[in-house]
Amino acid sequence: EAQVTQNPRYLITVTGKKLTVTCSQNMNHEYMSWYRQDPGLGLRQIYYSMNVEVTDKGDVPEGYKVSRKEKRNFPLILESPSPNQTSLYFCASSLGSTGAPYGYTFGSGTRLTVV
Amino acid sequence: KQEVTQIPAALSVPEGENLVLNCSFTDSAIYNLQWFRQDPGKGLTSLLLIQSSQREQTSGRLNASLDKSSGRSTLYIAASQPGDSATYLCAVPFMGNEKLTFGTGTRLTIIP
Numbered sequence: 581e582a583q584v585t586q587n588p589r590y591l592i593t594v595t596g597k598k599l600t601v602t603c604s605q606n607m608n609h610e611y612m613s614w615y616r617q618d619p620g621l622g623l624r625q626i627y628y629s630m631n632v633e634v635t636d637k638g639d640v641p642e643g644y645k646v647s648r649k650e651k652r653n654f655p656l657i658l659e660s661p662s663p664n665q666t667s668l669y670f671c672a673s674s675l676g677s678t679g680a681p682y683g684y685t686f687g688s689g690t691r692l693t694v695v
Numbered sequence: 696k697q698e699v700t701q702i703p704a705a706l707s708v709p710e711g712e713n714l715v716l717n718c719s720f721t722d723s724a725i726y727n728l729q730w731f732r733q734d735p736g737k738g739l740t741s742l743l744l745i746q747s748s749q750r751e752q753t754s755g756r757l758n759a760s761l762d763k764s765s766g767r768s769t770l771y772i773a774a775s776q777p778g779d780s781a782t783y784l785c786a787v788p789f790m791g792n793e794k795l796t797f798g799t800g801t802r803l804t805i806i807p
Binding site for chain 2: 611613622625628630636638639668670672677678680681682683684685686687688
């Protein structure tokens with residue numbers, strides 16, 4: 581089944597403790613992206629990657645890092661999490677950044693709580 | 696500024712009714728438009744994708760239309776069911792942006 585897999589689904593952590601949220605896709609998509617969803621603010625892009633070893637900042641990149649060493653994987657790294665990073669995170673992939681021709685596929689989400 | 700708006704923010708209708716959800720966008724330079732469904736606290740499920748050259752797409756009881764020149768899309772749901780209750784999001788990749796810009800969604804409740 582074609583899918584984007586995120587892990588973990590739920591995570592509670594303490595301020596300052598480094599964590600990684602993994603994202604993997606099995607569709608050979610070149611484009612991958614991370615979004616966060618917050619009440620009243622909607623979905624906002626954190627980082628994106630056009631291909632292996634090519635990453636760039638989205639709208640809200642502060643406090644996050646990413647890497648794209650393999651085409652299928654795009655982990656999101658929080659080196660020193662803070663409470664304002666408590667959010668619902670989504671990984672997405674597509675053949676290209678335009679979404680053509682099949683659109684974007686999203687993972688099931690990771691609910692992160694930083695205390 | 697390139698923005699996507701969905702009105703109303705919430706909608707409640709009795710089961711069995713046909714309904715229309717609206718999505719508007721400020722810039723007609725788009726590649727396509729995608730409608731998603733999100734259940735509370737869950738992921739985004741793609742419903743329909745309309746390419747910029749298309750006028751509409753259909754999947755089962757769902758029909759999405761696109762009028763790029765006026766910056767509008769509608770999602771028509773026929774014979775609504777309680778299982779249709781969810782938040783519906785439209786999203787657009789504007790030309791020149793390497794991302795999807797989302798609307799804030801319409802929370803739909805179907806009353807049995």
